[in-house]
Amino acid sequence: MKVAVCARESHINSPVDQRFGRCPYFVVVDVDSGDWEGLPNTGCHSGGGAGIQTAQLLVNAGVKAVLVDRIGPNAMEVLARAGIQVYEGISGTVSQSVEAYRQGHLKLLSQPNSPRHSRRGRS
Amino acid sequence: MVVAVASGKGGTGKTTLASSLALVAAEKGKVIFLDCDVEEPNGHIMLKPRWEKKEAVQVPVPEINQEKCTFCGRCAEICAFHALVVLPQEVLLFPTMCHGCGGCWHLCPAGAISPGWREIGLVEEGSSEGIGFVRGRLNVGEAISPPLIEAVKERCRPGELNILDAPPGTSCPVIRTVKGADFCLLVTEPTPFGLHDLELACEMVASLGVPCGVVVNRSDGDDRLIRQFCQQNNLPLLLQLPHDREVARGYARGIPAVKVRPEWKEYFAALLSFIEEGGCTGARTGGAQREGRHGQDYRLRESGRTGSR
Amino acid sequence: MLADCDVDAANLYLLLDPVVKSASPFYGLKKATINKEKCLGCNLCLHLCRYDAIRPGFVVDPVLCEGCALCYHACPCGAVEMMDHVAGHLFHSETRYGPLVHARLGIAEDNSGKLVAAVRKEARRLAEEEKKELIITDGPPGIGCPVISCLSGTDLVLVVTEPTFSGKHDLERVLDLAEHFGCRAAVCVNKWDLEPENTRAVESLCNRRRVPVVGHLPYDESAVEAVKRGRPVILECSRTMEKGILALWDQLKALLN
Numbered sequence: 001m002k003v004a005v006c007a008r009e010s011h012i013n014s015p016v017d018q019r020f021g022r023c024p025y026f027v028v029v030d031v032d033s034g035d036w037e038g039l040p041n042t043g044c045h046s047g048g049g050a051g052i053q054t055a056q057l058l059v060n061a062g063v064k065a066v067l068v069d070r071i072g073p074n075a076m077e078v079l080a081r082a083g084i085q086v087y088e089g090i091s092g093t094v095s096q097s098v099e100a101y102r103q104g105h106l107k108l109l110s111q112p113n114s115p116r117h118s119r120r121g122r123s
Numbered sequence: 124m125v126v127a128v129a130s131g132k133g134g135t136g137k138t139t140l141a142s143s144l145a146l147v148a149a150e151k152g153k154v155i156f157l158d159c160d161v162e163e164p165n166g167h168i169m170l171k172p173r174w175e176k177k178e179a180v181q182v183p184v185p186e187i188n189q190e191k192c193t194f195c196g197r198c199a200e201i202c203a204f205h206a207l208v209v210l211p212q213e214v215l216l217f218p219t220m221c222h223g224c225g226g227c228w229h230l231c232p233a234g235a236i237s238p239g240w241r242e243i244g245l246v247e248e249g250s251s252e253g254i255g256f257v258r259g260r261l262n263v264g265e266a267i268s269p270p271l272i273e274a275v276k277e278r279c280r281p282g283e284l285n286i287l288d289a290p291p292g293t294s295c296p297v298i299r300t301v302k303g304a305d306f307c308l309l310v311t312e313p314t315p316f317g318l319h320d321l322e323l324a325c326e327m328v329a330s331l332g333v334p335c336g337v338v339v340n341r342s343d344g345d346d347r348l349i350r351q352f353c354q355q356n357n358l359p360l361l362l363q364l365p366h367d368r369e370v371a372r373g374y375a376r377g378i379p380a381v382k383v384r385p386e387w388k389e390y391f392a393a394l395l396s397f398i399e400e401g402g403c404t405g406a407r408t409g410g411a412q413r414e415g416r417h418g419q420d421y422r423l424r425e426s427g428r429t430g431s432r
Numbered sequence: 433m434l435a436d437c438d439v440d441a442a443n444l445y446l447l448l449d450p451v452v453k454s455a456s457p458f459y460g461l462k463k464a465t466i467n468k469e470k471c472l473g474c475n476l477c478l479h480l481c482r483y484d485a486i487r488p489g490f491v492v493d494p495v496l497c498e499g500c501a502l503c504y505h506a507c508p509c510g511a512v513e514m515m516d517h518v519a520g521h522l523f524h525s526e527t528r529y530g531p532l533v534h535a536r537l538g539i540a541e542d543n544s545g546k547l548v549a550a551v552r553k554e555a556r557r558l559a560e561e562e563k564k565e566l567i568i569t570d571g572p573p574g575i576g577c578p579v580i581s582c583l584s585g586t587d588l589v590l591v592v593t594e595p596t597f598s599g600k601h602d603l604e605r606v607l608d609l610a611e612h613f614g615c616r617a618a619v620c621v622n623k624w625d626l627e628p629e630n631t632r633a634v635e636s637l638c639n640r641r642r643v644p645v646v647g648h649l650p651y652d653e654s655a656v657e658a659v660k661r662g663r664p665v666i667l668e669c670s671r672t673m674e675k676g677i678l679a680l681w682d683q684l685k686a687l688l689n
Contacts, residue, residue, distance in 0.1 A: 131441065132441045133573060168597065201501065201505055203461060203498075203499050203500050203501055204500070222498055222500060223482060224482055224483075224498065224500035224502050225480065225482060225502060226500050226501065226502040226505065229480065229502060229505075229506060230502075230505050230506070292440055292441065293440075293539050293540065294440065294540055294541070295540050297540075298495060298496075298539075298540050313660060314656065314659045314660045315443070315446040315447070315659065315660065315662045316443045316446060316659065319443050319446055320441055320443070323441075323539065326539055327539045327540070330495055330539065331495075341656075343660070348660070366653075366656075368626075368651070371626060371651075372626060372627065374596070375594075375595065375596040375597065375626060375627050375630065376597070376627075377597060
């Protein structure tokens with residue numbers, strides 16, 4: 001089963017990244033075999049809607065779960081509808097976070113834990 | 124006549140100028156104040172209108188027929204704004220990301236998408252001390268303001284003085300507000316910040332072909348930086364409002380500048396005369412006409428009524 | 433290490449006298465251009481464009497073009513090309529106080545959240561490279577995507593407010609946001625003596641929310657004068673203002689440790 005982790009770099013010992021939509025990479029780990037691969041996050045280059053595009057990327061990649069620190073409502077909706085589970089509480093490196101997931105230390109999210117990022121800012 | 128009041132950044136005194144201008148103009152003729160800052164309107168704090176009418180504004184949005192859909196993913200691929208996600212058995216729409224471009228319903232290979240409507244905000248009308256008042260209020264969570272701004276501008280009345288209070292900055296909503304105006308007043312402050320943002324604002328107004336003039340708020344009497352800039356760029360420096368603590372206090376409490384300092388009225392009156400008597404040279408883009416497709420693509424519904432499109 | 437994340441109105445550099453070391457282009461959504469050689473003049477693009485961006489003579493106005501690419505997909509003869517569009521620039525400069533990363537977004541450009549992310553990424557990278565322990569970021573106003581982009585991974589956010597009607601309302605919104613992000617907040621009231629009653633209201637609000645008020649800066653003409661001369665306020669302001677700023681810094685240092 002494949003699990004994706006938000007990461008700063010493209011390898012298993014990379015520090016994790018706090019942001020779902022704008023993290024530069026995902027590290028996709030097969031928790032059964034231990035194999036992993038880096039996946040560049042094309043969503044992070046979006047102007048708006050980075051979370052949505054990132055979620056579409058992961059749907060297309062066939063992952064069954066995503067490990068995050070923060071995730072917004074749009075991305076959460078896509079993943080939930082696609083039947084992809086989301087766990088929060090990553091820290092340290094990708095491999096440490098996957099281990100925490102395996103041990104059941106991460107929390108399953110049913111709601112986004114980050115507010116709407118819509119473009120209602122003032123210029 | 125349509126006069127826009129804009130600035131390169133927030134906090135320079137745009138609403139201060141626009142509201143006092145409206146009060147002075149109302150002493151001589153018919154005026155309407157149109158608050159185009161639909162994300163954070165604040166003109167009503169100064170002019171305190173009595174509300175008379177309210178209408179919802181709708182914009183186009185795709186409606187997906189999930190039966191006809193083949194889940195090919197084309198719509199999600201072409202949507203530049205990431206409003207569509209295609210899952211194996213379902214297409215998801217994020218309506219607030221949608222810019223209403225129509226790409227998806229024009230290009231769906233299965234003809235499974237058609238245009239529908241959704242509400243993005245309200246246009247409210249009222250009056251205050253003889254000044255007509257219009258404002259747009261964007262619904263919380265909406266990101267697209269231009270169609271609502273167009274709906275507000277639709278309420279401009281020919282033959283009257285229409286004052287548009289623009290949003291701050293130089294981004295898309297400001298462009299949509301200033302586009303087609305007969306004249307644009309740019310408010311600035313006599314600091315390097317003010318100058319820097321004035322430069323950006325001038326570039327924006329010039330790209331729209333709208334003639335403009337500069338107003339300095341919190342003037343120190345000299346305003347050297349701004350004066351030099353105006354001279355170098357052939358821009359009229361039309362008014363310098365002095366730095367005044369009482370006026371600042373009044374603003375903090377929602378009292379317009381000309382009510383705190385009635386002696387300033389003659390300066391605002393002079394400014395108005397300048398604009399009305401021919402400050403508007405240069406290319407006009409037909410100010411009273413509807414501008415752009417947005418003007419044709421929104422429609423109004425009295426709020427509270429449900430029903431067919 | 434300094435970063436100016438107010439990319440829509442980046443003006444920190446005006447007070448710091450920076451020397452620009454490098455500039456790199458920042459790309460936004462691609463915009464349409466029409467290749468006149470291939471164009472048949474069928475008017476389909478004109479008819480389809482919802483932003484009135486196609487001018488007479490089949491020229492696309494890049495200020496009005498929103499980059500939706502409908503014309504590109506629909507054109508029967510492939511005359512429309514979507515071109516990389518430079519939406520702004522990212523700069524790395526040197527100042528007397530340390531390196532400064534700043535950016536400038538072009539007129540009518542969107543995508544500020546993305547540019548903010550780019551500024552922060554560059555600031556982080558440089559801070560690690562040059563072993564700088566503290567990154568001070570001049571943040572964007574409001575509560576939208578650019579602000580969120582800034583808050584993520586920040587240790588402390590100093591919220592500057594004024595004792596006005598709209599100031600208090602906006603303060604609540606920013607504090608909500610910081611709370612959501614698990615980001616520690618502290619508040620500084622600028623021009624506090626303009627409306628002492630409103631200042632007290634701000635203080636009770638912060639008290640209720642357990643957010644420390646770490647600074648009170650007076651309404652001070654000397655500060656404005658300093659800014660007009662393009663100088664950092666603390667170098668040229670009155671004693672009262674200077675004391676206020678130093679007290680603020682002391683409080684912040686304590687919070688950061």
